[in-house]
Amino acid sequence: MTERLIAIYHVTADAGSIEARARGIAVEQSVEMPVEGIDDPFVLDGIVGRVEGIADLGQGRYEVRIALATATIGAEAGQLFNMLFGNTSIQEGVALVDVELPDSLLQAFPGPNLGIAGLRALTGAHGRAITSGALKPQGLPPAGLAAIAGRMAQGGIDLIKDDHGLADQAYSPFADRVDAVMDALGATGTHYFPSLSGNLDDMRRQLRHAVARGVRGVLIAPIIAGIPTFATLVREFPAVAFMTHPTLSGIARIAPPLFYGKLFRMIGADAVVYPNHGGRFGYTPQTCHDLAAAARAPWGHLKPSLPVPAGGMTQARVGEMLDFYGPDTIVLIGGALLATRDRLTEEVAAFVAAVARHTFT
Amino acid sequence: MTERLIAIYHVTADAGSIEARARGIAVEQSVEMPVEGIDDPFVLDGIVGRVEGIADLGQGRYEVRIALATATIGAEAGQLFNMLFGNTSIQEGVALVDVELPDSLLQAFPGPNLGIAGLRALTGAHGRAITSGALKPQGLPPAGLAAIAGRMAQGGIDLIKDDHGLADQAYSPFADRVDAVMDALGATGTHYFPSLSGNLDDMRRQLRHAVARGVRGVLIAPIIAGIPTFATLVREFPAVAFMTHPTLSGIARIAPPLFYGKLFRMIGADAVVYPNHGGRFGYTPQTCHDLAAAARAPWGHLKPSLPVPAGGMTQARVGEMLDFYGPDTIVLIGGALLATRDRLTEEVAAFVAAVARHTFT
Incomplete structure (x- = not known):
């Protein structure tokens, strides 16, 4: 047999x-x-x-x-x-x-390097959801992006991830961006997850540079990078957290709870970004519920992963999202925070406070 | 601007x-x-x-x-x-x-290394379509696969590609398979395109081994390998022909003529495998026509690519396929040839003869 x-x-x-x-x-x-x-x-x-x-x-x-x-x-x-x-x-x-x-x-598969407990230890977020913002727009130079990151950090956000469109462009090279953002974050306690791009060698070089600058996690798009590339980096950088982005992954031919919640987790996703219901994408609440449940469920030796519902989330939805997902969640608000412009730090602080004081029923 | x-x-x-x-x-x-x-x-x-x-x-x-x-x-x-x-x-x-x-x-993109003219020079097939078979089933040891390849070569087929499921499994390691098949092909003139798997380093190692054994082309699945991995190998191995396989690419969200005919060609596909109409997959004749036309059309500095309509093709369809696609085509018959078992060499010879004698109207 x-x-x-x-x-x-x-x-x-x-x-x-x-x-x-x-x-x-x-x-x-x-x-x-x-x-x-x-x-x-x-x-x-x-x-x-x-x-x-x-x-x-x-x-x-x-x-x-x-x-x-x-x-x-x-x-x-x-x-x-x-x-x-x-x-x-x-x-x-x-x-x-x-x-x-x-x-x-x-x-034969390692699963997440850090998992939920590791991400909580990293961010110091206990008993509540982890707060996250996205760094964009694409086109800004490193100094411009670093200034935005610094203002979000002043608002007390747990982690800032790159927009998945930020790659290694001439107007914002990866290494310069990491240097500028890490300088801007300083000792605020906010973590920065920059976005990897290029081939396996490029990503290794980016990871080495980032880790040397104190970065503890990265964003990777497995369908563009290639599944074997993602799997290789997870094993080669066992102290790094990997947040996956669903870009180019299409919809509905592999059930999202399986695709993101199980298969990406098997390979090593500590946190999985996916389109939340009611945003710019078509996932149903049931799909989102099942995806989050799959990411967190006990499964062999694999650490659990954190769901990161995203894609058009706003400050007004924080309470509803926390009721829906519970505390083992990264709440990611991207463009809606950035759209507040001069009020960015205050809006981030309000977002952080709302997550901190939320009472789970 | x-x-x-x-x-x-x-x-x-x-x-x-x-x-x-x-x-x-x-x-x-x-x-x-x-x-x-x-x-x-x-x-x-x-x-x-x-x-x-x-x-x-x-x-x-x-x-x-x-x-x-x-x-x-x-x-x-x-x-x-x-x-x-x-x-x-x-x-x-x-x-x-x-x-x-x-x-x-x-x-900024190199396009195919060999293109149609290079593949014709490689195979010596001029004024007619290129004939191809697929090496399978998965599970056979190298000697078993090599025996099948040898019998197809005796029938005079131009090239044999690995089934995309042949990877680097314990029962048929890549290097052993390449050695056994290349020994079996000897001086027959039949070419062997083995299937790459694993990460970028694995594929580089597989390519070096294959090239050292006289292999002139390979099969790669860009959506699994990762687009950057595919692009990197095309540049690092400029004398090698790359045949792309559509596995895991889904359907209908990127138009197939664009996906395979243009984008894969830009990155470096010399030949693109895709599901022909009337086989096991749902592409229409119009989609197949447009895909083949896009692969071959003049486009900047890019060499043209050869369409490889596949997926359940049979000897009975050779004439109709040649009428539909014309001579700048690789006609690939996989399982239907292998299903003839003891008559494999004779069936291959009949397939090769049918392609050679076909008159394009």
């Missing part, structure tokens, strides 16, 4: 075709060729995907459970995504909604 | 909201904050995205043209995708369908 994981898909089909469709997915995500062309017994018994169950969800939708051999993945993070949803992602009417992994496979 | 590219989106909206929606995309893909919070004149004039045009496509769909500053991208391939479609990819009812790039930005 070879060891298997279970990949769970939701498939749109009719009753007469769902069995063939399920077998098709099992083949597509394993040997990707007609099974009748295979005579090797190890491949037939140990590698070909197996349909483990089909459940009718009603309205022409089915839950399909496929058992895939973990030997096809080894311990490689990119190959994990390839085997779970590679070619099937290009087919219509199918979404990857969950996975069940044997402990041996889960053990 | 700062230099700008034009990103073209198709947006589902009603007439009363499309202007606000277009402005929202322009902001999301540039500064990602309320414009009223910005006072820096360089950012306001030079960085904030601008709506250049809105055209009614009928039935509640609009074409929106957004001018984005090329300074936000520099020459970094990952940042190109981030600025074209990053956060907007997570919103509903919007697809990126095309880009218009100023020559200075295009010049």
Whole structure:
């Protein structure tokens, strides 16, 4: 017997075709060729995907459970995504909604370096949500961004993350930006998570520079950087917190609770940014609830991750967000704080105070 | 004036909201904050995205043209995708369908190393399509895969690509597989494009090993590897042909002709694998036609790329595919050839002969 994981898909089909469709997915995500062309017994018994169950969800939708051999993945993070949803992602009417992994496979992935407890120790935020702002707009030089960061720090915010659009542009090179922002933050206690860009070597260089300047966490966009790049950096910088950004990740073909809450966490996300309901993006409250729950839930040896609901959040929503998410959350307000211009420090202070005094019911 | 590219989106909206929606995309893909919070004149004039045009496509769909500053991208391939479609990819009812790039930005990208002419020179295939098979199933040891490759080479196929699921698994390590397959191919003239996996360092090591064994091209999955990883390898291995695989790329949020035909080509795809119409995937004939046309069209200094329509193709479709795509095509038949088992060499020979004798009308 070879060891298997279970990949769970939701498939749109009719009753007469769902069995063939399920077998098709099992083949597509394993040997990707007609099974009748295979005579090797190890491949037939140990590698070909197996349909483990089909459940009718009603309205022409089915839950399909496929058992895939973990030997096809080894311990490689990119190959994990390839085997779970590679070619099937290009087919219509199918979404990857969950996975069940044997402990041996889960053990091959480190999960978050710091996790919730580590991020709380880092920021000194206990018994309340962690407050966060975003550094932007893109186009400002390092001094301009550092001035904004300094004013947010004066308001007492826990951490400032780069906008994911801040890369290594000529008008704001990564190293100069980190130097300027870290100088501006000084001993305020506010942490800065700069955004990594470029290839693995670029990101290593950026991380080394940042860590040397006292940076304790970074923002990374795994779908642009590449899953293996993200996985490599998590292992090479075990003292650094990694906050993931969902840019370019599309919507709705991998269920967000699985994508961000489980798979990004497996690879090493200490905190996962995602679009909160009621902002500029289309996630439902249920999706957001499930995502946050997945990020925090006990799961093998993995530390829990902090959800970072974002995307058009405002000061007016802080109370509602805290009621919805509870204290194990990073509350991120980006543009709405920056739009207050001259009142930035005071608005940040009010935001910080609102989070501090919130009573969880 | 700062230099700008034009990103073209198709947006589902009603007439009363499309202007606000277009402005929202322009902001999301540039500064990602309320414009009223910005006072820096360089950012306001030079960085904030601008709506250049809105055209009614009928039935509640609009074409929106957004001018984005090329300074936000520099020459970094990952940042190109981030600025074209990053956060907007997570919103509903919007697809990126095309880009218009100023020559200075295009010049920053190398395009294919070999291009169509280089791949024809490599394979010796002139005046006809290039024939290709896929090496699988996953789970076979190197010797088993090499035996299959040897039989395909005896049939006279131009090139054999790894299945994208073949990585560096314990049962078939990359280096052992390359050694075994290259030994089996010997002086047949058939080329082998093995599949890269892991992080940038892993892929460099795999490429060095493969090149030392005489390999002249490889398969890479840019969405799993990471766009910057792909871009880096194209530059570091300028004599190697890169065939891209679409695994994990999803469907329909970036128009396939743009995604594979233009963007992958800009970064360096000599040949682009994509799902042909009428196979296991949902692309229409029009999408496939447009994708192939984009891959081959004259475009600045970029060499043209070869389309590789695939995904369930069979020997019976060779004539129809050649009529549809013309000779500047790699015809890839994967599982259907392998399913012929003991007749593999003969079936490959018949496939090769059918391609060679095809008369283009």
